[in-house]
Amino acid sequence: MAGYAMNKATLLIACLAFAGLSACSAGGSNAQQGPLAGARIGAPFTLTNQDGKAVTWDSFKGKYRLVYFGYTYCPDVCPVDLQKITQAFTAFEKQDPKRAARIQPIFITLDPQRDTVPVIKNYVAAFHPRLIGLTGTPDQIAKVAKDFAVVYTREGTGKDYLVSHSRTPYLFGPTGDPIALIPVGEGADSTPDAIVKTLDQWVK
Template sequence: MTVRPRSGRAGLAATLLLVLVIAGTAIALFARAPVRPYGMRAGAFDPPRAAPELDLRGSDGSKVTLTRYRGKVVLLTFGFTNCAAVCPTTLATLAQARAALGVDAKSVQVIFVTVDPERDDTARMREYLGAFDPSFIGATGSPEALANVRRAYGVTATREGAGADYAMRHTSSIFMIDGAGKLRALMPFGHDAADFVHDIPFLAGR
């Protein structure tokens, strides 16, 4: 169908009516359009999903489970104490973020799951993590238990080299879990403390 332009006032009125109809339709479409659920700097899971549970030994001498930390934001990271650069950088960043949060830091728990149970016992992790933040909890277990946790989170860990000085290549992102135990976001390695400070209130419901 061809629409022919009208002349004079009738044509102007018809044109204005058409503009208003188009504008109203656009507004209605934008109102229904999906929006990003969180204004986060980490990559958000949409929808959030239940975080796989942990059942490991803690560097504080107790069992490490996510249920234990209900009501807190959990920052879950994987690594090993002989790591040369990535793990110390991650832990230092998380320690800076907790320090910047002030009194709100008490609502955040960092859990460091080892990918190197052969060398990382609870005592070693307690000493290592204490140098960054005494509140950080290390988690270890049998190779099978740790492999199950990695599988549940899609984490990879590969041994590189031989002898006592071998290294571990592993996933370096930080899993961000809210107080209800929902996996809400994934922060890639390399983000600074300010990005965690920005995102943690979203997970805490503030």
């Protein structure tokens, strides 16, 4: 159904991104670095934040980056996922403020036509005061989505169209290298507590 995140696509894109790398296996030397270690996910970019300022991928250098792709008009998946992620981040802030301060949560829109700076600003403020929202031109967003192994497609016509997209929240390290997928979705393995455990495992 249009508007729902494409869970199967997540696994497919991840495996394609890992092609030929030991990170595809459950074991191997990359296990200590994270399951996404060595994957070709992420690249330099310049986008616009919720305050209308230019932001680059290097603007977050030295920070762990908790990155979620979606869009503000999403009727179901995006707000639920972001709520889980930000609830977990808030819990991690209480559990370990020092390590949490090293994490930057980031929301990147896949719907730049409607997700203007004011729209993004209002949206991210509803979830967490430290959540940064990023938008850009359609070409900029298309390149970022490709570089970050995110699949999305516009469904429908008119102003009420939906955007189907892969469900791929990532945790990146301080140098911008991918570490792990953040567990969202349904089930006991994708609760805020599960996300907290993921952060606790990989954020040093």
